[in-house]
């Protein structure tokens with residue numbers, strides 16, 4: 001009989017770990033495994049803010065997919081998924097022929113959500129992928145160069161970067177950008193006082209979900225690095241010149257300004273077809289991580305919504321959740337391939353979260369314990385190293401200096 005084909009879409013946290021687990025769980029003759037991803041590399045999304053600010057080199061957070069999967073067991077296809085057709089069990093690709101599947105794993109990650117705010121899509125940058133992070137770094141560098149040429153040496157005008165959103169990504173990126181600025185100022189002969197980073201947040205506090213004391217700590221740490229906060233302030237629109245804010249006192253313009261939007265994410269639009277009833281690109285996963293009404297389709301990571309029984313709301317999409325899901329998904333797939341039907345229930349055990357505040361500070365909550373400064377930084381390093389170990393091939397990673405980047409950023 002023909003081997004069933006498992007097709008995994010996306011080689012982010014969820015996809016690559018599902019692939020790696022399946023290559024261990026299933027024998028060669030039990031299933032054909034195919035992994036599809038836009039690029040030939042896997043990247044550490046949780047480090048994209050550093051690539052965007054230019055505080056780490058791109059190579060440090062990308063890993064060739066062929067180095068972390070066994071290519072005798074898994075066929076890798078570098079292509080972009082355009083559509084999933086469940087009626088014919090096929091995946092449409094940008095370049096290649098349609099790809100048939102017996103089992104499908106949707107792990108295509110996230111994209112920016114702009115909540116219908118005019119101009120965000122056209123005029124704001126966003127941290128969504130390696131390429132978008134690179135675009136931010138290049139834009140920041142270009143703005144410094146232009147500013148130095150035009151008005152950097154005299155006048156009062158400021159070089160302004162507005163970071164929209166004070167969630168995890170917004171705070172981590174603002175800190176990283178603030179850390180990069182002194183070097184850029186030196187390079188271009190610009191006075192540091194002429195450059196400003198303004199973080200705009202609709203809520204009255206930053207890092208929603210964190211304990212207030214930790215949010216205050218983070219705020220003080222970033223202010224110390226020169227970041228200004230505009231809390232209880234909404235971005236009303238973004239245009240070519242800058243941004244219009246809505247504050248309690250009314251409208252306010254900040255121009256010229258470069259806007260980096262981190263205010264929201266949604267699941268990948270590919271899953272937004274009527275087959276899956278996705279809400280903002282996220283499919284409400286069943287307990288066994290399958291898409292409702294689709295016995296052979298699993299949904300993981302930022303494309304999935306998993307309800308937290310304690311709050312009745314979906315868990316925030318995180319790499320941590322994606323990693324945990326991949327283990328259950330791989331086991332359930334192995335059960336199905338072997339003709340079983342007793343699937344495991346996904347019960348997430350969320351350990352906490354740690355946000356970096358540049359390379360010298362961090363803040364977090366792990367197992368209910370509040371961490372600040374060095375302890376939080378150590379915890380962040382442990383999380384990162386643990387993930388690198390999950391990807392296997394520590395020797396290769398060490399050789400490339402990737403692991404070293406965690407220990408001594």
Ligand code: FAD
Pocket residue numbers: 009010011012013014015036037038039042043045046047048049079080081082107108109110127128129168169172268270300301302303317318319320321322353354355
């Ligand atoms: P991703 O990791 O985004 O992977 C999706 C993959 O699919 C990518 O390889 C992409 O190239 C590929 N892809 C996308 N579209 C297509 C297509 N059409 N065709 C083919 N391939 C495609 N979470 C934490 O737990 N801890 C943190 O500290 C943390 N920090 C973060 C910091 C930043 C700056 C950001 C942006 C996020 C952070 N997160 C963190 C969230 C975390 O990164 C995401 O939840 C996680 O990446 C989701 O994993 P995923 O596998 O669903 O998707």
